[in-house]
Amino acid sequence: MATQTATANTTQQNLTVEQKLQKLRELYADAPEVGKAALQNGLPMLTKELAAPSAAQTAGRIGARQGKVSELTVFLPFVKGGAKRLRGFLQLLEGNFRAADAVGTVHDMRFVFVDNDTKLLFATAYDGDFDPYIADFAAKIPNAMDLWLCNFEGYPGMRNPSAAADWIASHQIAAEAWYVNSPNLTATETRKLEGVGKAVDELLDKIGG
Amino acid sequence: MDVVFSAFEGWPGIHSPDVKDWIVKHQIPAEGWYVAHPDLTVAESGRLKRVGKAVEEFLDKIGN
Numbered sequence: 001m002a003t004q005t006a007t008a009n010t011t012q013q014n015l016t017v018e019q020k021l022q023k024l025r026e027l028y029a030d031a032p033e034v035g036k037a038a039l040q041n042g043l044p045m046l047t048k049e050l051a052a053p054s055a056a057q058t059a060g061r062i063g064a065r066q067g068k069v070s071e072l073t074v075f076l077p078f079v080k081g082g083a084k085r086l087r088g089f090l091q092l093l094e095g096n097f098r099a100a101d102a103v104g105t106v107h108d109m110r111f112v113f114v115d116n117d118t119k120l121l122f123a124t125a126y127d128g129d130f131d132p133y134i135a136d137f138a139a140k141i142p143n144a145m146d147l148w149l150c151n152f153e154g155y156p157g158m159r160n161p162s163a164a165a166d167w168i169a170s171h172q173i174a175a176e177a178w179y180v181n182s183p184n185l186t187a188t189e190t191r192k193l194e195g196v197g198k199a200v201d202e203l204l205d206k207i208g209g
Numbered sequence: 210m211d212v213v214f215s216a217f218e219g220w221p222g223i224h225s226p227d228v229k230d231w232i233v234k235h236q237i238p239a240e241g242w243y244v245a246h247p248d249l250t251v252a253e254s255g256r257l258k259r260v261g262k263a264v265e266e267f268l269d270k271i272g273n
Contacts, residue, residue, distance in 0.1 A: 038215060086240075106245055107244075110242050112239045112240065114237060181254065190245070191245075194257065196264055197257045
């Protein structure tokens with residue numbers, strides 16, 4: 001599958017809202033009726049979105065970023081027997097990804113088996129830029145990474161972090177669009193806020209009690 | 210939803226009674242799924258941001 005390099009969406013920055021709306025109308029001139037109607041009915045919200053400053057950023061080498069949170073999407077080709085092995089491993093884990101907790105920069109991860117178990121769609125949201133993120137995994141949880149990534153063709157191993165990062169990037173497809181509800185909250189900051197919220201709740205309980 | 214999803218074949222429109230069936234038909238469940246903060250909804254996250262900001266302001270005030 002072809003991969004592509006992330007590029008900042010700089011070409012739209014100098015257009016006025018009216019010019020952007022005109023472009024949208026041209027793009028949707030031959031859209032299905034439901035899309036044409038949505039463009040017309042959704043103009044108030046769309047106008048606000050098009051008038052806002054660009055929120056699209058890149059995650060360094062590849063991938064999109066909003067604020068502090070980036071996306072990584074890869075299609076990885078299984079080696080023979082790899083799909084069976086990884087599925088069995090994931091089933092035994094039962095959702096307990098302690099290694100991801102240990103890294104501290106992962107917001108979420110999904111593992112989706114596609115194309116009759118010949119490929120894995122892996123998608124994750126994480127803090128920071130691509131290369132430091134992969135280097136962090138190599139430093140903190142190389143065994144956990146090798147356990148699941150050994151099931152794919154060409155994986156060089158996390159003991160070779162530079163080659164591993166190149167290998168991941170070669171299978172990555174940068175998202176055309178990326179939305180994060182709290183783009184300025186890292187996973188660590190969220191954990192801290194959970195602690196603050198709990199402490200405030202306890203304080204209010206004590207005052208009220 | 211309709212501006213984006215009208216790009217796909219067979220999208221019935223968000224107001225159609227068939228919309229959930231259309232989505233489910235194209236869905237592939239994940240074999241593995243991890244969330245760093247599984248008990249935090251988007252709304253709760255918004256509340257925590259406000260609580261955190263208020264606590265910081267409070268600490269700043271009593272620190273002065």
